[in-house]
Amino acid sequence: MTKSLRIGRRALLLATPAVALGLGSARGQTAKFRFNLGWRVEASAAGYLLAAERGYYREEGLDVTIDVGNGSAGAISQVAGGAYDGATADIPSMIQHNLANPGRKLICAAIQYDTNPNALIVKADSPIKAPRDFIGKKVAGQPFNASRALFPIFARAQNLPADSVQWQSVDPGLGNQLFLKGEIDAVAFFYFTGLLNLKLAGLPLEQMRTFRYSDYGLKGYGNAIIVNPTTNPRAISGFVRAATRGWLDCIADPDAGGKAVKARDSLADQAIETERLKMMVEGTMVTPDTRVYGWGGASPARLQATIEETLLAYNLQGTLTPDDIFTSQYLPAAADRALRVKS
Numbered sequence: 040m041t042k043s044l045r046i047g048r049r050a051l052l053l054a055t056p057a058v059a060l061g062l063g064s065a066r067g068q069t070a071k072f073r074f075n076l077g078w079r080v081e082a083s084a085a086g087y088l089l090a091a092e093r094g095y096y097r098e099e100g101l102d103v104t105i106d107v108g109n110g111s112a113g114a115i116s117q118v119a120g121g122a123y124d125g126a127t128a129d130i131p132s133m134i135q136h137n138l139a140n141p142g143r144k145l146i147c148a149a150i151q152y153d154t155n156p157n158a159l160i161v162k163a164d165s166p167i168k169a170p171r172d173f174i175g176k177k178v179a180g181q182p183f184n185a186s187r188a189l190f191p192i193f194a195r196a197q198n199l200p201a202d203s204v205q206w207q208s209v210d211p212g213l214g215n216q217l218f219l220k221g222e223i224d225a226v227a228f229f230y231f232t233g234l235l236n237l238k239l240a241g242l243p244l245e246q247m248r249t250f251r252y253s254d255y256g257l258k259g260y261g262n263a264i265i266v267n268p269t270t271n272p273r274a275i276s277g278f279v280r281a282a283t284r285g286w287l288d289c290i291a292d293p294d295a296g297g298k299a300v301k302a303r304d305s306l307a308d309q310a311i312e313t314e315r316l317k318m319m320v321e322g323t324m325v326t327p328d329t330r331v332y333g334w335g336g337a338s339p340a341r342l343q344a345t346i347e348e349t350l351l352a353y354n355l356q357g358t359l360t361p362d363d364i365f366t367s368q369y370l371p372a373a374a375d376r377a378l379r380v381k382s
């Protein structure tokens with residue numbers, strides 16, 4: 040798998056939005072933008088990859104590099120350090136970074152997952168039928184795992200002790216194997232990551248049950264496009280506009296998104312990634328809020344909930360407002376973010 044994807048190297052032959060943005064010269068030069076996926080090439084990258092495949096970045100006058108990542112914390116650190124101009128990462132990790140590094144604050148430019156995808160997955164025949172049944176059970180999840188970190192929010196909403204489960208700090212692949220063997224009771228994942236990876240490992244979807252935190256009290260947002268505000272604002276706006284088009288295309292046609300993932304990584308299972316994308320779209324992107332306000336936007340109330348949940352989950356001290364973590368200045372107009380789905 041090629042680590043970097045380079046797009047838009049050739050000079051533009053016709054006038055493009057780059058002229059209006061001031062990113063390109065009269066000769067058609069493009070501005071570079073470096074983006075970190077925060078994880079591997081999977082369905083979670085589909086919108087960004089499809090935007091590249093269809094030339095949306097090039098139309099914005101951008102030469103975009105898209106790299107794989109190794110988790111939100113690492114991606115955020117690299118954006119803050121200048122290695123990347125933006126990344127897709129979870130907002131709680133950005134809040135932690137901003138509180139610890141007040142001189143290098145980052146900002147969310149668009150919400151990717153309107154509904155938070157963190158979850159616990161058990162087998163359908165497990166004795167765990169309700170949240171209270173997790174007490175004393177073994178759950179696989181590394182310390183940096185967002186589903187583990189946000190468990191106290193889930194627990195608090197269900198009147199459970201924050202330390203009510205026995206966390207098993209094992210590699211995700213090993214955790215899945217232990218789960219399949221029955222040596223641990225549950226795994227902590229984004230629901231679409233865990234369900235489809237376990238399906239690939241041989242466990243049918245109907246043999247699993249999911250406890251999504253958003254169904255049990257979690258109100259905050261999931262991942263977002265996080266950028267370094269020192270980057271050229273017109274470049275950020277161009278990237279967000281192109282990425283929005285890519286995600287709207289994926290929402291309308293997940294098969295195209297699955298093909299874009301396969302085109303980037305020849306070893307990807309296109310059928311699985313398309314299924315994962317459909318699950319992601321239906322569960323995190325096509326929501327009551329996005330149907331009304333479009334993809335990428337955020338409400339002050341839910342941003343505040345994201346802040347409060349993060350401070351509680353990570354035992355952080357600080358005072359933040361929605362404006363400290365999100366800006367709408369880079370978003371396209373609402374009409375350009377409207378979902379193309381049946382009501």
